[in-house]
Amino acid sequence: DAKTTQPNSMESNEEEPVHLPCNHSTISGTDYIHWYRQLPSQGPEYVIHGLTSNVNNRMASLAIAEDRKSSTLILHRATLRDAAVYYCILRAPPNFGNEKLTFGTGTRLTIIP
Amino acid sequence: KAGVTQTPRYLIKTRGQQVTLSCSPISGHRSVSWYQQTPGQGLQFLFEYFSETQRNKGNFPGRFSGRQFSNSRSEMNVSTLELGDSALYLCASSLAGGPQETQYFGPGTRLLVL
Numbered sequence: 001d002a003k004t005t006q007p008n009s010m011e012s013n014e015e016e017p018v019h020l021p022c023n024h025s026t027i028s029g030t031d032y033i034h035w036y037r038q039l040p041s042q043g044p045e046y047v048i049h050g051l052t053s054n055v056n057n058r059m060a061s062l063a064i065a066e067d068r069k070s071s072t073l074i075l076h077r078a079t080l081r082d083a084a085v086y087y088c089i090l091r092a093p094p095n096f097g098n099e100k101l102t103f104g105t106g107t108r109l110t111i112i113p
Numbered sequence: 114k115a116g117v118t119q120t121p122r123y124l125i126k127t128r129g130q131q132v133t134l135s136c137s138p139i140s141g142h143r144s145v146s147w148y149q150q151t152p153g154q155g156l157q158f159l160f161e162y163f164s165e166t167q168r169n170k171g172n173f174p175g176r177f178s179g180r181q182f183s184n185s186r187s188e189m190n191v192s193t194l195e196l197g198d199s200a201l202y203l204c205a206s207s208l209a210g211g212p213q214e215t216q217y218f219g220p221g222t223r224l225l226v227l
Contacts, residue, residue, distance in 0.1 A: 036216075041220075
């Protein structure tokens with residue numbers, strides 16, 4: 001099964017860009033890469049997802065390596081509200097009735113004012 | 114549009130008891146997934162329901178079960194509670210549950226087993 005690896009923690013200055021890496025060297029061709037973040041005492045919140053191409057939305061950008069073995073979540077200008085635990089998750093189509101879900105351990109992002 | 118709601122938000126039980134947690138998905142969403150979150154194991158997938166049928170299942174013992182009703186609301190049941198079942202139980206809904214879809218999470222039910 002695919003596995004994901006993320007750094008346990010990262011720090012960034014406010015209003016600076018943040019690059020959060022995720023390694024998924026055993027990713028399958030049909031695995032979607034999702035990023036969610038979780039603020040204290042809340043459920044995870046969707047950030048962005050992609051399959052092969054880089055993706056942008058109002059919250060962030062997702063850069064996917066050409067071989068898809070790694071991806072980077074980019075927050076262009078970090079604010080204090082971006083302080084959270086960020087999860088990299090792989091989701092694959094159901095295989096014999098069981099969708100594969102692979103979670104990273106999460107990166108705790110601290111924003112320094 | 115109202116978000117995913119979970120009840121109760123907090124629960125204290127003792128070992129051996131059973132518990133039922135409830136999840137109301139976003140209106141129009143037919144897929145409901147359940148997750149367990151603990152400091153030691155992180156996020157772990159329990160199961161997913163779609164159109165009242167369990168479609169996917171994670172690696173949890175049979176003490177963990179669930180069901181989905183015709184209005185897409187879902188319940189999760191844990192029987193014979195163990196201390197290790199203390200966790201945050203999260204419910205997430207999506208339109209049809211495909212791997213490319215966004216999941217919307219509820220705030221979770223925090224279960225403490227004494």
